[in-house]
């Protein structure tokens with residue numbers, strides 16, 4: 001594995017372990033030349049999936065693109081690299097298990113939002129605001145309100161409704 005910083009071929013594995021969901025091997029590596037440290041993930045290649053955009057165009061599912069968008073949504077949140085990796089793996093497994101050659105972007109977006117909602121509120125709202133491309137602040141407010149109402153409705157289900 002070449003060093004991403006200096007291109008040197010002599011990099012050493014410092015630590016190697018399987019992610020909690022068992023579908024990736026995570027390796028910490030260090031470059032013998034510049035001392036740069038980086039992480040690699042080894043995973044099984046599932047069959048190729050095509051994504052159908054709302055414009056009708058079809059393109060190969062881009063794992064890195066999904067990973068990037070999740071990293072942006074999770075920025076400065078208490079979410080680990082491993083959690084994001086597992087989330088991506090989970091989504092890919094779900095998409096692959098649909099058994100379709102082509103999956104609409106909306107299906108993937110819905111899956112990502114559902115998974116993020118479980119993981120972290122802020123990351124979920126960030127991702128959704130980019131994904132849904134709200135027309136204006138009002139539309140965004142409505143979404144937040146709906147999200148909060150849904151959250152409130154869950155734990156209150158067993159209790160008597162409180163008067164405001």
Ligand SMILES: [Zn+2]
Nearest residue numbers: 003006031034
């Ligand atoms: Zn290096």
